[in-house]
Amino acid sequence: EVQLVESGGGLVQPGRSLRLSCAASGFTFDDFAMHWVRQAPGKGLEWVSGISWNSATVAYADSVKGRFTISRDNAKNSLYLQMSSLRTEDTALYYCAKDPQPMYSSGPDYWGQGTLVTVSS
């Protein structure tokens, strides 16, 4: 059974940094691309970032480009999102999601339950 468990969320002041982690199990982690998707309270889904199976291809939404960095450690079956220069508009539930392909397909097939990031002074 595919399991994705996010951690690292919390309350952080504007301008500070936070690192999210996602522990994956139930599938061969290094066979698939991975994503981070966020959902602000009461709002829709927003794709944040994606990384291919071998980390060769990474991509970011314009709203986070230059501030967020996605990475993965295939030896630890883990996905990360380093977030810096956080803004109040980054407040959201952050989901870790698996892609069904090594590079990219039409979107994630499995999702974690999310970790909440609140940016506030």
Place this chain on the structure above:
Amino acid sequence: QSALTQPASVSGSPGQSITISCTGAWSDVGRFGLVSWYQQHPGKAPKLIIYEASKRPSGVSHRFSGSKSGNTASLTISGLQADDGADYYCCSFAGSGSFVFGTGTEVTVL
């Protein structure tokens, strides 16, 4: 990276069919045709119900079907049931490893 356009809400009576549209651009929906649809109940993570515009994952009801024409993808739910009441989102590959989600549609079963 503009969000794909979906109607804010769609409603139908039990047993009826409804269709949700997802309008993008040539740079995403039109060019690649790599569109997925997700169902999200309140407080839950999204669930994949359609991928590659028209394919259904195993275990997803045959009442859900997808299609694409030009820059617009569509999700049809036939034989509407109470549990279909949820939010629905489309998602398209937009090139260079990036993706874009739709604005979301709230489905109400009357």
